[in-house]
Amino acid sequence: MTRSAGRRNMTEPEGRSSGGMGRRVGPRRRAGDTATGRSFGEEGGRLTYGSYLRLAELLAQQQPQVIPPAHDELLFITVHQAYELWFKQLLHELTAARDAMTPGETWRARQLLQRAHVIERLLVSQIDVLETMTPQDFLEFRSALAPASGFQSVQFRELEFLSGAKDPHFVGRFRALTDAEQASLARRLAEPTLWDAYLDLLMSRGLPAATDDQILESLVAVARDRASHDDLWPLAEDLLTHDELAGLWRARHVQMVERQIGTKSGTGGSTGAPYLHKRVPLRYYPLLWELRDWL
Ligand code: HEM
Numbered sequence: 001m002t003r004s005a006g007r008r009n010m011t012e013p014e015g016r017s018s019g020g021m022g023r024r025v026g027p028r029r030r031a032g033d034t035a036t037g038r039s040f041g042e043e044g045g046r047l048t049y050g051s052y053l054r055l056a057e058l059l060a061q062q063q064p065q066v067i068p069p070a071h072d073e074l075l076f077i078t079v080h081q082a083y084e085l086w087f088k089q090l091l092h093e094l095t096a097a098r099d100a101m102t103p104g105e106t107w108r109a110r111q112l113l114q115r116a117h118v119i120e121r122l123l124v125s126q127i128d129v130l131e132t133m134t135p136q137d138f139l140e141f142r143s144a145l146a147p148a149s150g151f152q153s154v155q156f157r158e159l160e161f162l163s164g165a166k167d168p169h170f171v172g173r174f175r176a177l178t179d180a181e182q183a184s185l186a187r188r189l190a191e192p193t194l195w196d197a198y199l200d201l202l203m204s205r206g207l208p209a210a211t212d213d214q215i216l217e218s219l220v221a222v223a224r225d226r227a228s229h230d231d232l233w234p235l236a237e238d239l240l241t242h243d244e245l246a247g248l249w250r251a252r253h254v255q256m257v258e259r260q261i262g263t264k265s266g267t268g269g270s271t272g273a274p275y276l277h278k279r280v281p282l283r284y285y286p287l288l289w290e291l292r293d294w295l
Helices: 073-101 106-125 135-145 154-163 169-173 179-190 194-204 212-224 232-261 273-279 286-294
Strands: none
Touching: 073 106, 073 135, 073 154, 073 194, 106 232, 135 232, 154 179, 154 194, 154 232, 169 179, 194 212, 194 232, 212 232, 212 286, 232 273, 232 286
């Protein structure tokens, strides 16, 4: 049986090429070298996995505070940090989705919103990980957290502002914001929301959207004639899914909070679960929900 000499299975260990029992077909190489002469795993040589991802810095950021150490504090920190990383990614995706609507690139806005949905589902299910902590184990370190609270998450509030729920009162209620955080929140309050971008899109297609009544009328027109508005309708549905998933997170979060601390007040100074329950019904796009009544 013959085979071409140039192509060799790179995964085969040296000395066992299929050219024949123990017969070598190329120059002698060290274990781990590839046919190109570079060492496996060091392609390019400049970056490594660790340096590219700044792992030394990243993995030094989980610093439990309590003495004596509490086993679950590392989980608590890791889960919150993972949330903040995903919040950063979500802001990146949702900002780009909004910006894609302006030139009418609805396919791109939809693609980015759908990525956001997958991340948001991950954020809802990530609560399961933290819920493996028992309330007793949480109490071992909870008092050391005060007055820190998820309430102070700047990126969470940026996500709300960007999505459409702009409430400037939150900015005044944050303690000890850095200048950079102040600037981020001010920028989000000033810039258009996803909803603003969608309304501009409606108007660019000749659908009036200056008042709530006009918007509702236009949304109904789009919904009733999907063939003529075959990108506006699914884009509206993608916005609604984003809204729905944010609501699911709020509902899931308060459920976990009740499981962990019952009706105790929050470390951030709120009433705790009662405050969070009041936030569950928040909707970014109430008119997209109301639209259902008119179909
Ligand atoms: C044991 C786990 C947790 C408990 C007991 C808890 C408790 C609370 C409480 C009581 C509040 C109300 C504000 C306050 O007074 O502190 C709150 C708000 C908040 N928490 Fe948590 N939380 C937990 C985990 C998380 C996680 C993993 C995140 C992810 C980032 C998070 C994000 C938030 C956010 C964004 C708010 C503000 C919500 C709003 O204003 O609508 N929390 N949390």
